[in-house]
Each structure stands twice: as structure tokens, then as C-alpha cells.
Amino acid sequence: MGIPNPESFEIADKNLEPVKFDPAGIKKYLDDSKQQRPEYDQIKNGMIAKEALYEAEKADYYPTIFAAGMASYAGAPDRDAVRNPWIYDRFNHEEAGVALGMKWNFDFGITKAKVGQARAEYLKVTKKKEYADMGIPVQVEQAYYEIMEARRVIDSTSKGYKAARKWLVGSVANYDMGVGEMKDAADSIVVYAQLKQEYLKAILNYNMGVANLDHACGRDTLEVRGAN
Amino acid sequence: MFRIKLSGLLMAFTAGLLLMITTPGLTENKSPALDQLKTGVNQILDVLRDAGLKGEGQKKERRDKIHSIITKNFDFDEMAKRCLARNWAKLVDRERKEFAGVFSELLEASYIGKIEQYTNEEVIFKSEREASPDSTVVNTLIKTQNNEIPINYSMYPKGSKWWVYDVNIEGVSLIGNYRSQFNQILAKDSYSELIKRMKTRLTELRKEDK
Numbered sequence: 001m002g003i004p005n006p007e008s009f010e011i012a013d014k015n016l017e018p019v020k021f022d023p024a025g026i027k028k029y030l031d032d033s034k035q036q037r038p039e040y041d042q043i044k045n046g047m048i049a050k051e052a053l054y055e056a057e058k059a060d061y062y063p064t065i066f067a068a069g070m071a072s073y074a075g076a077p078d079r080d081a082v083r084n085p086w087i088y089d090r091f092n093h094e095e096a097g098v099a100l101g102m103k104w105n106f107d108f109g110i111t112k113a114k115v116g117q118a119r120a121e122y123l124k125v126t127k128k129k130e131y132a133d134m135g136i137p138v139q140v141e142q143a144y145y146e147i148m149e150a151r152r153v154i155d156s157t158s159k160g161y162k163a164a165r166k167w168l169v170g171s172v173a174n175y176d177m178g179v180g181e182m183k184d185a186a187d188s189i190v191v192y193a194q195l196k197q198e199y200l201k202a203i204l205n206y207n208m209g210v211a212n213l214d215h216a217c218g219r220d221t222l223e224v225r226g227a228n
Numbered sequence: 229m230f231r232i233k234l235s236g237l238l239m240a241f242t243a244g245l246l247l248m249i250t251t252p253g254l255t256e257n258k259s260p261a262l263d264q265l266k267t268g269v270n271q272i273l274d275v276l277r278d279a280g281l282k283g284e285g286q287k288k289e290r291r292d293k294i295h296s297i298i299t300k301n302f303d304f305d306e307m308a309k310r311c312l313a314r315n316w317a318k319l320v321d322r323e324r325k326e327f328a329g330v331f332s333e334l335l336e337a338s339y340i341g342k343i344e345q346y347t348n349e350e351v352i353f354k355s356e357r358e359a360s361p362d363s364t365v366v367n368t369l370i371k372t373q374n375n376e377i378p379i380n381y382s383m384y385p386k387g388s389k390w391w392v393y394d395v396n397i398e399g400v401s402l403i404g405n406y407r408s409q410f411n412q413i414l415a416k417d418s419y420s421e422l423i424k425r426m427k428t429r430l431t432e433l434r435k436e437d438k
Contacts, residue, residue: 015373
């Protein structure tokens with residue numbers, strides 16, 4: 001092959017292995033995501049807060065009615081009490097009063113804008129809830145079926161690259177014996193490398209699928225499966 | 229992503245040759261062929277690890293020792309005969325000797341350099357099973373850094389020893405592979421063409437080794 005005799009070659013890849021994963025039914029992962037995804041709690045609390053804010057802003061459309069009262073008493077025994085109703089005696093008197101008031105902001109345009117903004121915030125959280133209700137299960141299903149697909153690809157590419165390995169062994173042995181073509185040996189190396197690459201890619205997809213499923217279910221994949 | 233370097237499949241192949249070595253005689257041992265292989269491998273590894281035999285200056289001595297161990301245990305004539313199968317009978321004695329000689333020289337020239345680089349791979353001797361009344365198969369596994377490569381040795385008893393006559397690497401029989409290739413050439417061309425190709429290759433390998 002034009003390679004000096006003491007040299008050989010190897011596809012120097014790291015041993016990428018599929019992570020350990022025993023798939024259960026999809027329902028289990030959907031249930032897990034409902035229980036473990038933090039988004040569900042965040043959205044629930046967010047909705048309560050935004051709804052309260054919205055209601056508070058709406059209150060500005062209406063007047064604020066209030067009541068006020070006052071009482072005052074003063075007595076000075078050494079002073080003569082002034083009984084003239086036109087003169088106010090600060091030292092001898094008893095008095096009380098009640099007032100009813102109303103405050104109403106007539107800037108309806110600003111209030112409307114504030115209410116609109118609060119409503120928008122509330123709707124945003126509502127949409128987030130809808131997204132979570134629909135999106136998270138989709139995320140779980142997508143990751144789950146990606147894993148299933150990657151598993152199938154691993155099986156098929158595994159057969160392919162093992163067959164290519166046999167071809168490689170045979171063609172290189174023939175070439176070294178002087179009875180094989182260099183092209184055949186080179187082709188076998190290329191095909192082997194390609195199929196091995198496909199195989200490793202399938203393992204990568206499988207592992208990524210498992211990590212995505214962990215994430216979709218609200219689990220930390222490193223905690224669950226370790227760094228390797 | 230992919231790096232071409234020495235070892236891997238070809239290393240496994242050469243490891244296969246390295247393992248085609250036996251030493252002790254036939255005994256009542258339950259797995260005599262396996263034990264012979266194991267002993268042979270250890271002898272080769274001893275040579276390879278011997279600091280006094282390392283380096284370019286010791287190449288001849290080192291290779292002579294390896295050659296000696298291999299030829300004592302590796303039945304090249306039987307391999308050559310099995311490679312040619314029915315065509316063996318069509319050859320005259322001179323051609324048979326010539327073919328067996330070139331065949332064994334080619335095998336050695338192809339793989340001796342690679343055997344010398346055999347270092348850290350782990351060889352696991354798994355089992356020995358009777359393949360027929362007069363042959364046995366020893367199953368081994370070569371563990372490289374990244375791969376596990378199954379290599380099975382077909383051995384038969386002759387005299388007081390077991391002799392390797394075929395190596396199966398990842399399901400590929402060395403003899404079966406050569407037989408198929410030799411048959412094609414013999415069917416299309418002639419023995420002369422076959423031996424010419426093999427001699428040409430042998431010359432190339434010797435040049436590359438210098």
C-alpha cells in the first residue's frame with residue numbers, strides 16, 4: 001500500500017459507548033415531566049401573581065371612596081368660656097365632625113394602558129402555561145422517539161461496520177500477499193471508516209437523546225448517569 | 229476524527245500471527261493447544277521486551293529469535309497446501325516447495341515488523357473447543373485501547389505438538405480468504421502468474437523493510 005512495512009494503521013477513536021438506559025413506556029416519562037419540570041410550578045405561581053396585578057390595575061377605573069372623622073375637646077377652668085358663636089375659643093370647646101370623600105382619577109387613557117399591560121403580562125404567563133402543557137410533552141416524546149430511532153440505527157450500522165471490518169481484514173491480507181489490489185484495500189478502509197463514523201454518530205445521537213429525555217423530564221442527566 | 233496509525237485491525241492481524249505459536253508437547257491437559265499458544269505468546273513477548281534485543285542494531289538477532297519460535301510452531305506448508313486446496317494436487321513437487329517457501333516468506337515479511345510493535349495489547353485466552361476429531365479451535369480476544377478483536381486459531385496435532393494451520397480474525401479465515409483469491413488467479417491465469425505476483429510483493433516488502 002506504499003506504507004513502510006513497520007507501519008500499520010488504526011482508526012483511533014475513543015471508545016464511545018451507548019449510555020445505560022432501559023426504556024420504559026412513554027407514559028412514565030410524561031408523568032415524570034409533569035412532576036419534575038420546574039416550569040410547571042413557576043408558571044402556576046406566575047399566573048397567580050399576574051392575575052392579582054391585573055385585577056389591581058382594573059380597580060383604577062372606579063372611584064376610591066373614603067370616610068374621615070375628627071373630634072376636639074379643650075377646657076381651661078381659669079378662663080372664661082367664650083360663648084359667642086362667632087368667636088372660636090381655643091381653650092374651652094368640644095366639637096366633633098364626620099366627612100365622606102371620594103377620589104377618582106379621570107386619566108382613563110393611562111389606566112386603560114396600565115390595565116392592558118397587566119392583562120398582557122397575565123396572558124403571557126397563560127400562554128407559557130399552554131406552551132408548557134403542550135410543548136413539554138412534545139419535547140418528551142421527541143426525545144423518546146429519537147432514542148428509539150438511534151437504537152435502531154446503532155443496530156444496523158453496527159452490522160455494516162463489522163462487515164466492512166471483515167472486508168478490510170481480507171483485502172489488506174490479500175494485498176500483503178501480493179494477490180490483492182491496492183484499490184480494493186483502500187476502498188475497504190474508506191468504507192470501514194465511513195461506516196464506523198455512522199455507527200459512532202448513531203451512538204452520539206442515542207446518548208444525546210437520553211440526555212434530552214432526562215432534561216425533558218426535569219432530571220439532571222449528569223446526576224442520573226454520571227459524567228461518562 | 230479518524231486517525232490512521234499503527235495497530236487496530238492490522239495489529240490484530242499481526243497479533244494473530246504472533247499467537248500462532250505453540251511449544252509444549254501434547255499432554256493429557258484439557259486444553260493443550262490453548263496452553264501451547266499461551267506459552268508461545270509469552271516467549272515472543274519475552275523477546276520483544278528484552279532490552280538487549282531492542283533497537284535497529286539488534287534487529288537481525290531479534291527477528292531470528294522470533295522466526296525460530298514461529299517456524300517451530302506454525303505449519304506454513306500445511307497452510308500453503310490448504311490455501312491452494314484442489315490446485316495443490318495439480319502442482320509438481322518443485323512448484324509445491326516453491327509456493328510454500330514464498331508463501332511463508334511473504335507472511336513473515338508482511339508481519340514481522342508489525343509483530344515487533346506489538347506491546348500493550350492484552351491477549352485473553354478464552355477457550356479451546358474440538359472442531360473435528362483431528363483439529364481444535366482456540367478462541368482468544370485481543371484487547372486494544374479501543375477495540376476487542378476476536379481471533380480464533382485452528383490447530384491440528386502432528387508429531388508431539390499442536391500446529392496452527394489457520395487463523396480466523398473477526399470471522400475472516402486467513403486460509404479461506406487466500407484460497408478464494410488464489411483460486412481466482414489460478415482460474416483466470418496460471419500458477420506462474422500467481423507465484424510471480426507473490427514474488428514481486430516479497431521483493432517490495434524487503435525493499436520497504438531496508
